[in-house]
Amino acid sequence: MTNPTPLNPDALEAAAKSLDVNYNPEQWPVMASMMRDYAEAAVSAYLAVAQPVVNSMEELEALPVGSVILSESYQYSLTVPNYPVVFQKLYTQEWHRGGRLADTHPEIIIPARVIYQPEVDDA
Known part of the structure; x- marks a missing residue:
């Protein structure tokens, strides 16, 4: 790819x-x-x-809570042309797209480009 x-x-x-x-x-x-x-x-x-590209579940899971990704495979299909969808990792470790109450299974959103990662305090 x-x-x-x-x-x-x-x-x-x-x-x-x-x-x-x-x-x-x-x-x-x-x-x-x-x-x-x-x-x-x-x-x-x-x-x-x-803005690295995440290609595996392991890479996706390693992102800190609050990270935002732009999916290269999951497209908003109600428009023409279809647009990529943004997801954020919540404190529950689940990936949500804006305004949705339910999480999205992470396997369908990779590969994805990381567009934001919060700084993580390891202390």
């Missing part, structure tokens, strides 16, 4: 510009392309750590 990171083209362009003060895509197209590649690699590496 691929693990694409959610990269915004405008954000990549801004990141590429930040790498070189002389960034000019019209004058130096090869250099501009290389800067975009560097920016994409850097941002992808950052997001892989900041």
